[in-house]
Amino acid sequence: MRRVFTSLLTLLLTGALLLGGAALWWLNEPMALRLPAGSQVLDLEVEPGTRASGVAEAVVTSGAEVPALLLQTWFRLSGQAKQIKAGSYELVPGTTPRQLLSMLVRGEEALKSVTLVEGWTFAQVRQALLKAEQLTPDTQALEPNLIMEKLGKPGLHPEGRFFPDTYTYAKGASDLAVLKRAARAMDKRLDTAWALRSPDSPLKSPEQALILASIVEKETGKASDRAQIGGVFSNRLRIGMPLQTDPTVIYGLGAQFDGNLRKRDLQADTPYNTYTRTGLPPTPIAMPGKAALLAAVQPAPTKALYFVARGDGSSQFSANLDEHNRAVNKYIRGK
Template identity: 50%
Template sequence: MTGEKKRKICIAAALMAVIAAIVILAFLCWTQLPVFDRGKPVPFEIAPGGTARTVANQLNGQNVPISDTLFVLLVRLSGNSSGLRAGPYELKAGETPARLLEKITKGIFAMESLTIIEGWKFHQMRQAIAKHPGLNHETADLSERELLKRLGLSHHAGEGLFFPDTYLFKKGTPDILIYRLAHDAMMARLNAYWDDRDPGLPYKNPYEALIMASIVEKETAHPADRDMISGVFVNRLKADMKLQTDPTVIYGMGKKYRGKIRRIDLRTDTPYNTYTRYGLPPTPIALPGREALEAAFYPAETDALYFVARGDGTSHFSRTLDEHNKAVDKYIR
């Protein structure tokens, strides 16, 4: 082989090496560039048993703007051809092919969310769950008693048994899982507070404390007043006084309530009318949140036996009936 021929071979080899380096560098750059820069997230779903090629086809068929050839190459070079996980995903603006592959191999699914609001009644929680499009609805047609039985609960009513919070879940999750998560969250908090409680509290069991928390939840939207209101109710229970709290009356009225309590409503006896009956009502009247639970278990140390709303969201507290009547004259009458 002549020197000239050797020189040409070396040049060709060098050019091929440069081209290969450029291709590799370009490919590596591609893996770190956004698939798209702006716009709404693109939802997509990977079917079970997908290969690199079939997953690439699924991406293209669901409007994920990525090169199928380069994506297949990325999967094969990563060694994850057999680790592509089926499920619902979404690709957000600014995310790269490398991030896309990471989601699919690690099962970083697109998450749905459902927020249960403090103070909701149980039927409002059920309505929110039944309307959520991301859930697989298995309980919508069940009665309340049937639902509780499905959850393994012996309670006759679901009121108050579920913790208000925001719950994340994979699309297609059975709706009963939300009930289980919310109930487990409530029981974990309730039992922890019960174990740490003051033994002087007038509750026979954790469920009675939950009832108190629900009343506190509905009595005020002003966080600073919750422990004082709880303190008043605790004092009244200890003194064998009626609680005389409007939210329980409203709950007992059900659909008869039209936005205003009349004198006849306060005198009409129901299991929830704390103007006609002593002690706590038979069940909670709402879903209490963390602050209401804490107020029920850690009430303020106070001599107050009465309170009245000032009209600005706060309450005026009184030790005597005479003082209370004066406050009612000032803020209500």
Template identity: 50%
Template sequence: MSRKTMRGKAVLRTLALLALLAVAAGAAWGWYDFSRFAAAPLAATGPDQSIDVERGSNLRTVVARLQQRGSTRAPALYWRALAALMRVSGRLHAGEYALPAGITPRALLADMADGRVVRHNFTIVDGWTFRELRDALNRADKLRHDSAALDDAGVMKAIGAPDETPEGRFLPETYAYLKGDSDLEVLRRAHAAMARTLDELWPQRDPALPLATPYEALILASIVEKETGRADERAKIAGVFVRRLENHMLLQTDPSVIYGMGAGYAGNIRRSDLAADTPYNTYTRPGLPPTPIALPGRPALQAALHPAPGDALYFVARGDGSHVFASTLAEHNRNVACYQLKRCP
């Protein structure tokens, strides 16, 4: 073999080796870049950020959406390779997925494969009226507002309780929902939760309680709820109203009067309001009002069913959120003069 031929073969071997080294280097770089992609946080993420995966969407569609919003610049090939390595190709569930700061492609694909969709919360606040509940539902983000076109009777019919008045029937709690859920489903669950709570608590009530039905307990609890937000006073205030019922005294509770005034309430009660007879005016009508006046929470229900013993028949607000109690009208009048009229002796 000539020296020239040998030099040619050596050159070819060198070129082949360089080509192999280039391929190896390219593969190494590609693997490094791919690994960095899989573990690096996505861009354009943060609190309240999310992405929707619609039914029938595939990985290509999801990646395109992420690219459009600037969350990823990686090619779709990287995403397909990662999904294949994770064995989640074709297993992505529809739904809304969170994009918190720091989330990686690997974590996002794992969420989608496991169906870990975003769960939103809606809180019904103790003491809300049904009108306030409806207003809050109408403002709730990512709920389907099916109730907006219905009146109160229509809402109750839609949730399967057509013969019930709505006030007081929904338990104040926090309810989780998914994007696109109906607000009627939230109401249905809150209604069922209140029914279960009454079924649980009513059999445990004080045996001497002058209430004939769980619904009467619900009415009394709503009054207690509106009279005080203090845990240490609920049972005391319930005790006052129970004793007034037992003694056939008017309840004379301002929150009930206010509820009966409806839109006519402008922030204060006048003497003429206390004298104006409505079904909810407990200054003119004996016994409990015809319906609850708010949505009572579980603590208020407990207080109504287990009122504190004692002889107090009156109470008046001190002005700091607490109340002072009295067993006689004369003592009560002195308390009113002191704490409301500022004429303390």
């Protein structure tokens, strides 16, 4: 009898060891995936409140060739089933059941990204968001003033209010969420720049700093000239001289601008025509980056009041009109 019992116990232990070994092998064996044509990943959506069984079914439905019951059992035996997070995930070839659970518990969602470029206008930002992969266009049917209301900035013009950067988001996220992050980032960057302003800055408020930074951004062809350009405009503001900058005129023309800035455009008085009006325009004209913000509040010390493009991206700076006219003849007229 004792021998029979010992034999049975041995068989049970051997079976348990074999079963444990098989389970360990399965947990670390890459799952077979039925990838869609032209894709290298499987998309997996886990809805909020989904139980372990539902998550396992979703994995199988997405295209993973694995028994749903076995996957569900693994989730529960791990003790982490209730820690699985809802979200959008991507399964790549080589993913094991153990790696899958770790990804779901950590909430390692498949992220997409959209880049907002320095110098872009709000219209260009909206186009980029519309084209962004798997970003829900919740704001596309809204007028700019309604968008700003939803961002908690009612009555504020949207131009220049978003910081140019690359923003990541989960699949299906709202474009409004991206705009909120970009707006908060700009507020933070502007506050930081304003706190660092030069004591002799002619700017009276962070708003003016943002406007000037947007002009500096649009006028800068070479990064090393940026602070010098900020110095020219600061000098003009101090003495009440018109800024005389083409980008503001172009912005004021809007859709009427056909790529050719004419003399009549420079003479037509509008709030954005800095040839006919002194001071800053009423709003920013584009999104300035960090360097442009700093150039606006910490301009290079210079006596220059003029600059002209050399044709290679850099600018020639002049302290008086005679010098400037000579520079224009040399670099623009080729005389």
